[in-house]
Amino acid sequence: MKALVTGISGFVGSHMAEFLLHQGVEVVGTIRNRSRMDHISHLRKDIRLAECELRDPFSVETLIGQEKPELIFHLAAQSFVPTSWNSPIDTIHNNVAGQVNLFEAVRRFELPAKIQIACSSEEYGQVEPEETPIRETNPLRPLSPYAISKVAQDYLGYQYFRSYGLHVVRTITFNHTGPRRGENFVTSNFAKQIVDIEKGRKAPVIHVGNLEAKRDFTDVRDVVRGYWLALEKGQPGENYNIASGTCYTIAEMLNTLLSFSNVDIEVQTDPSRLRPSDVQILLGDYRKFNEATGWKPEIPFERTMQDLLQYWRSQP
Numbered sequence: 001m002k003a004l005v006t007g008i009s010g011f012v013g014s015h016m017a018e019f020l021l022h023q024g025v026e027v028v029g030t031i032r033n034r035s036r037m038d039h040i041s042h043l044r045k046d047i048r049l050a051e052c053e054l055r056d057p058f059s060v061e062t063l064i065g066q067e068k069p070e071l072i073f074h075l076a077a078q079s080f081v082p083t084s085w086n087s088p089i090d091t092i093h094n095n096v097a098g099q100v101n102l103f104e105a106v107r108r109f110e111l112p113a114k115i116q117i118a119c120s121s122e123e124y125g126q127v128e129p130e131e132t133p134i135r136e137t138n139p140l141r142p143l144s145p146y147a148i149s150k151v152a153q154d155y156l157g158y159q160y161f162r163s164y165g166l167h168v169v170r171t172i173t174f175n176h177t178g179p180r181r182g183e184n185f186v187t188s189n190f191a192k193q194i195v196d197i198e199k200g201r202k203a204p205v206i207h208v209g210n211l212e213a214k215r216d217f218t219d220v221r222d223v224v225r226g227y228w229l230a231l232e233k234g235q236p237g238e239n240y241n242i243a244s245g246t247c248y249t250i251a252e253m254l255n256t257l258l259s260f261s262n263v264d265i266e267v268q269t270d271p272s273r274l275r276p277s278d279v280q281i282l283l284g285d286y287r288k289f290n291e292a293t294g295w296k297p298e299i300p301f302e303r304t305m306q307d308l309l310q311y312w313r314s315q316p
């Protein structure tokens, strides 16, 4: 069995590759010439890498024609919400055109591949308190250009299934974190600041944005197991929430991290970390996915936070 992982050098891509190798699957991954390789350096002898610019249809067609994978995990994306306000067109183009190119190449070669696409709980956007936990039937009220790009990816998955019969499974993943999470994202950003303070590299002040927002965090290792099950047991054309079913305010998440450290800190709001519009609450209902695949989260939030701190402590 051969799997293609787009964005293999990224946070989720590297965990996906590890999971697939444990399943005995042959792994090919896409990288770009500017990709950082440190997340997958320990896997280099076990995986194959292909340089591919997903925005370029010729590049994607060549890759798909050469590799003909049976499974595709489409994880490559511009995934940081604040970047999408600074570069809205780039975010939408990158995320949407990349996926269309992939789908068109699969069609062109009439590949019977199963394709997982990484949709996002950001698509739900403005959620009313009585709508939680959020089900897949909730209206989408996106609040950022990033969320718009994910709505487009999501509905393209639906449309390519309906129009052409592509086996696309749409996973709607809530926040996820763990070792190797990029340092822009809130969990990793706060963990790294704490470790920098522990190591004496930074004054004991943590800079934060909106601490009131509530997020539903799942460990990335549970998430990639979910992506595998989505292709093994999920129905093509369907969308499935992948979530923990519990949410924390960002302040509670910070306190959890601090409970695993001895540092004494001051918290300071950095206005540049506040967003033009922030999704206030994301709390997912994963029953539909559980019923289809048996998936449920296994790694407790506290362990994820400890592992994340350990990850930053181990970095040079």
Ligand SMILES: Nc1nc2c(ncn2[C@@H]2O[C@H](COP(=O)(O)OP(=O)(O)O[C@H]3O[C@H](CO)[C@@H](O)[C@H](O)[C@@H]3O)[C@@H](O)[C@H]2O)c(=O)[nH]1
Binding pocket: 079, 080, 081, 119, 120, 121, 122, 173, 174, 175, 176, 184, 185, 186, 187, 189, 207, 208, 209, 210, 211, 213, 214, 215, 250, 273, 275, 278, 279, 282
């Ligand atoms: N990044 C960041 N966020 C902060 C900070 N302080 C508070 N926050 C708040 O923490 C929350 C989470 O921010 P992020 O970690 O940047 O993630 P996100 O915007 O929720 O998006 C993530 O989850 C989506 C799924 O819902 C993913 O699709 C997306 O790619 C990303 O992983 C937001 O409400 C943000 O305003 C900070 O210093 N930095």
